[in-house]
Amino acid sequence: MTTTTAAAPRRSTGAGARGWLARAGGQNLALVGALALILALFGSLNPNYLSWANVQVIAEAVTITGLLAVVQTVVIICGALDISVGSQAGLASVTSAMVFTATGSNAVLGMGAAIGIGGLVGLFNGAVIVYGRVNATIATLAGLAAYKGVAQLVSDGRAQGYVLNDPIFVFLSRGSVAGLPVMVWLLILVAIAVHVLLKYTDIGRNVYAIGGNDTAARLAGINLNKYLIAVYALSGMVAAVAGILLTARTGSGQPVSGSEGLELQSITAAALGGCALKGGKGGIGGTLLAVSLLGALSNGLTVQGINAFWQNVAQGALLVAAVVIQQRRNRERAVGLPA
Template identity: 80%
Template sequence: MTVTHTSAPAVKGPSDGDRPPGRSRLLAGIGGQNISLVGALIVVLALFGFLNDNYLSLSNMQVIAEAATITGLLAVVQTVVIICGGLDISVGSQVGVASVVSAMVFTSTGANTLAGAAAAIGVGLLVGVVNGVVIVYGRVNPTIATLAGLAAYKGLAQLLSDGRAQGYVLNDDTFVFLGRGKIAGLPVMVWILVVAALTVHLLLKHTDIGRNLYAIGGNDTAARLAGININKYLVFVYALIGVVAAVAGILLTARTGSGQPTSGSEGLELKAITAAALGGCALKGGKGGIGGTLLAVALLGALENGLTVQGINTFWQNVAQGALLVIAVVIQQRRSGERAVGLPH
């Protein structure tokens, strides 16, 4: 059964005579949130381009794109889980587990790339299903369940690797191609993000599955009464997160040359959630899109790279990410018209 988006009441379109002019329709289609992100991105690029002549160079733009790929993959699937009213704080630790497993299996099987990648994806799928089952059938709040997963999977990665980088994969052509190769002038990692983002966008916007996910996040009671199997959808979403996190872990291994239990994956959950929130996802569910999330990923990547190029202490990057997340949530609250906590109506 197909269920329409229930996060907001349907609005009748204007008649031809009342239709806004072409530019207004274009702006409405892009969305105010995305226009703000484009404006902020232009400001960041212009500011750091003015401060450093090499910042806007093609080589540095590629560095920004490559660095943002792993965050982008996680932000895309984080968008999906937030749309359906959930959250996954454990994605960074999942990337670490997948990275370690991919390198260790690759090494132990005599440099078998396929075996390493398959093992990582299998572990990612298992971890994602475990998260989904705990949340759905254990009736545990998603934030608490995945917060526990954040600690557990980080510990698992450290146990498997003894807390050290594992293996060496840069003697393998496939890993080198994934981490450093290019297609049509763009890094392979960027193409992987583009394909993943486009696939998820089509899933959300043009399939019954996507419409049902929006319905679950908008009003889960109505969705259940409409016959949607919410439990099945939630387990599917968390399994999807596990698989994509595993792909991100494989790319991290390819980029760094070895399996990384924590380096390169720690803090990714904050970046992914921040990008999704900045991109317009309502943290209560039922609203969001991949386009806004990708713009937010680009903004975060440009800001992080600019601060690094200017030699600013990396700790300030964490401060900036936290501040942006708060700003995004405040903007959402203002737009929704909800009263502030503790204040009268």
């Protein structure tokens, strides 16, 4: 008696391609395509644009924004927003330089004080939101003004100290490892750490759960208050690291210059990278791609001698486009229009 074995069903090429696209993420592929288009466009207009030296310039220029965008991604996934990250970076920058000067050029103490201030500011933001029952957008919008004001008060509105006579700050600002600036390596390390936290730990899964459905997360036993405060503390500390890099790049503590507008850039990058502004969705990979795209666009406009004000126009347009795409993808009803 002959037995026949049924052949395993073949997966069609189309199904396999769709699975690969799903794993890669349509948003990320679109960002890769847009980035390639920008590189090709400006590369054809100026051959030096694609030189390794200019690529390093772009990478270094987006480091501070990238750090803030990475932590903004975590905040948004948790269903909140931090509009004060730019002011926090400015406050940390001033703190690092002033403590450095006051302690006889002790870079470690200066950086430690900046990160400590960042953590305290983040905890304060979280406490105001949780225990004061203030909307996250309003609370951090108030923080945007308040922390900028504090930085200007303690520094008298002027750049503070000079840190480029210290080897640690010099290494941060001018050092390189394996052909990449140290600042870029720092962004990569922070991004990897946050990615692992979000994707491979219970903490990260709980952050996604809170942003996706806070009621269900609370019923599942997740302490929403603890997580929200912790997320804002993380935001403050990473913003402080960005402030330290700002000090290293400029050679002094900057209360406003260099940090103003970073909050909008971080939110734009997170939204472009696929973060749902209502929370529960997003990832570090998409955010880094969006940061790279914004940096490549900004550098290309600068290389071509286009008015820098157009960069702000482009940034605002990209943010609106990212939100519109999210609304359409989620089939959400337009405000004021029938479903």
